[in-house]
Amino acid sequence: MVDFLQALVDGVMLGATYALLGLGFTLIFGVLRRLNLAFGPTILVGIYAGSHVGLAWPGALAAVMAVTVAAAILAGIYVERCSFRALSRQAPVVSMISTFAVWMQLQELVSLFAASRTMPYPSPAWLPAVAAGPILLRSDALLMWSGATAIMLALFVLLYRTRFGTAVRAVADSSEAATLMGVNVAAVGAAAFLVASAVGGLAGVLIAQSQQQVTPYFGLWATVKGLTAMLLGGAGSLSGAVVGGVILGVVETQTLWHFGGQWRDLAAYALLFLVVALSPRARGEPSL
Amino acid sequence: MEFYFALATLFGFRILLGLSAYVVILTGQISMAQAGFYALGAYTAGAATALWGWPIVPAVLLGAIVGAVFGFLVGFPALRVRGLFLVIATLAFTEIVRMVFLNLKYTIRVGDRTIGPAAAEGFRGITYYFENGWSSLQIAGFTWLFVLAVLLAFWLMDRSRAGVVLRAVGEDELAASSVGINLTAAKVSAMTLGGLVAGLAGALYAHYATYLSQEEFGVLLASFAVAYPLIGGTGSVLGPIAGVLFFSLLIDGLRFLGDWRNLLFGVLIVAMMNVRPHGIIDVRLVRRLAALLRPAPKRAYAGD
Numbered sequence: 001m002v003d004f005l006q007a008l009v010d011g012v013m014l015g016a017t018y019a020l021l022g023l024g025f026t027l028i029f030g031v032l033r034r035l036n037l038a039f040g041p042t043i044l045v046g047i048y049a050g051s052h053v054g055l056a057w058p059g060a061l062a063a064v065m066a067v068t069v070a071a072a073i074l075a076g077i078y079v080e081r082c083s084f085r086a087l088s089r090q091a092p093v094v095s096m097i098s099t100f101a102v103w104m105q106l107q108e109l110v111s112l113f114a115a116s117r118t119m120p121y122p123s124p125a126w127l128p129a130v131a132a133g134p135i136l137l138r139s140d141a142l143l144m145w146s147g148a149t150a151i152m153l154a155l156f157v158l159l160y161r162t163r164f165g166t167a168v169r170a171v172a173d174s175s176e177a178a179t180l181m182g183v184n185v186a187a188v189g190a191a192a193f194l195v196a197s198a199v200g201g202l203a204g205v206l207i208a209q210s211q212q213q214v215t216p217y218f219g220l221w222a223t224v225k226g227l228t229a230m231l232l233g234g235a236g237s238l239s240g241a242v243v244g245g246v247i248l249g250v251v252e253t254q255t256l257w258h259f260g261g262q263w264r265d266l267a268a269y270a271l272l273f274l275v276v277a278l279s280p281r282a283r284g285e286p287s288l
Numbered sequence: 289m290e291f292y293f294a295l296a297t298l299f300g301f302r303i304l305l306g307l308s309a310y311v312v313i314l315t316g317q318i319s320m321a322q323a324g325f326y327a328l329g330a331y332t333a334g335a336a337t338a339l340w341g342w343p344i345v346p347a348v349l350l351g352a353i354v355g356a357v358f359g360f361l362v363g364f365p366a367l368r369v370r371g372l373f374l375v376i377a378t379l380a381f382t383e384i385v386r387m388v389f390l391n392l393k394y395t396i397r398v399g400d401r402t403i404g405p406a407a408a409e410g411f412r413g414i415t416y417y418f419e420n421g422w423s424s425l426q427i428a429g430f431t432w433l434f435v436l437a438v439l440l441a442f443w444l445m446d447r448s449r450a451g452v453v454l455r456a457v458g459e460d461e462l463a464a465s466s467v468g469i470n471l472t473a474a475k476v477s478a479m480t481l482g483g484l485v486a487g488l489a490g491a492l493y494a495h496y497a498t499y500l501s502q503e504e505f506g507v508l509l510a511s512f513a514v515a516y517p518l519i520g521g522t523g524s525v526l527g528p529i530a531g532v533l534f535f536s537l538l539i540d541g542l543r544f545l546g547d548w549r550n551l552l553f554g555v556l557i558v559a560m561m562n563v564r565p566h567g568i569i570d571v572r573l574v575r576r577l578a579a580l581l582r583p584a585p586k587r588a589y590a591g592d
Binding site: 034093096105220227235262263276 | 318365366368369371372373375376377380381383384387388390391507511514515518555
């Protein structure tokens, strides 16, 4: 029972970062109606840049975080130019294939400049672990959860309480209607991409400080987790992405506890396949 | 000469893989499951010759059939989703297959060697060609026998009613179903056929490689499988071949760039998608060529 609760708590903490990744996907998908598979590799670029700064100036945690987010945003702008703005008249699938190609580029880029295959990432080591009864809350997981929750709240305020957020949701609802109401759809799309990249960069900081290292496989990992979170939540719903991320986190940690580490990713992929193939909403027109 | 035979064999696998994605793309579906079918065919056929002592031809056919069965099974849930979501679902399938082979342990001892899928260590000892003393010319010839058979079959299919039905579904599902085409049958049979060809390609590959590791059958292989027909064009069966040539020439032609090669590779694909979004050999090019080759129709003039 304690194992179950511990796995549940760990899952919720982990799920908060999955929720952030899912929100990044949902923002882009909701506004542009296109999938950005290079979202994970965008974050990868950020984390590698941060890792280099961490190696050069040990202890400069704020600089590491700032560089991570800035590099993720830059990579996001590059993806937007190559695969979305340039191909906006082509079918959505063309954009997606193109993001695959950009993915390869970004992954190669970080490998070229990496000193070793696994790069270290600094983490605030001074935080103590908290024990709540028999359940242990690891400090990095707690930081991950609270950071993710704070970012999510800020994102929801941005999307539901500001003029920009209204414009984003209007475009997601119907880009024709939004155009008629005087919304600059192209500009909103680019801005949503920027916001998504920034959220991705912040999620990257939280995940990397918890794992304390990063490999080029992170790109694939982040893309799959974000996609699963988004699709579990019904593809296009912001609150759905949050719920989807938490469900994914809990399923993963429970599999880890009961069946062992090698089945953890299998469970995540099986969940993704079942959700996409069986859910009635997956083929309906999603709305943000 | 050895080098060219090996190259021809490798091209054979790539063309088969491209053709397996091609037949699915004809129905307007983009499937990333081809790498999964390829892996299933490879492991099954490898186990058939190395563990169960089967001869090569039935083993390769078994690999193809296993690919087809899984293609059929994936085809049904895939009916519910389209476009981007189908890509994601089939990608998940490929990763599930990979994870299963990552955990699968089924080995036997032959003398002092351990043969069979040994989880993360990979599948060693698929040495049928070696044991039977096949030369690289024989291996290339055996592979191309299947490549040519599949090419011929697809060429004939394209010119038959079946090809028209598949393309009609790909063009416009609603229009196709309103003229009485059974969408379920068309899509599931395309998926099954794609699974068959991918399984066949995997089965042949397993015996050429002699060693299989689940890492090879991931997203990268799946994206290459769909990139061959998408870049090469889906106008005719020659499209996937053009795609294979495009990629293979790029990979080797850019070798002088060293580590920067893969970076430029991605740039070139992005550029290609901007220049020819429907591929090198698209439907329009095929029609134009066909019009050139066909004798000009007699013109009827007023007063004749």
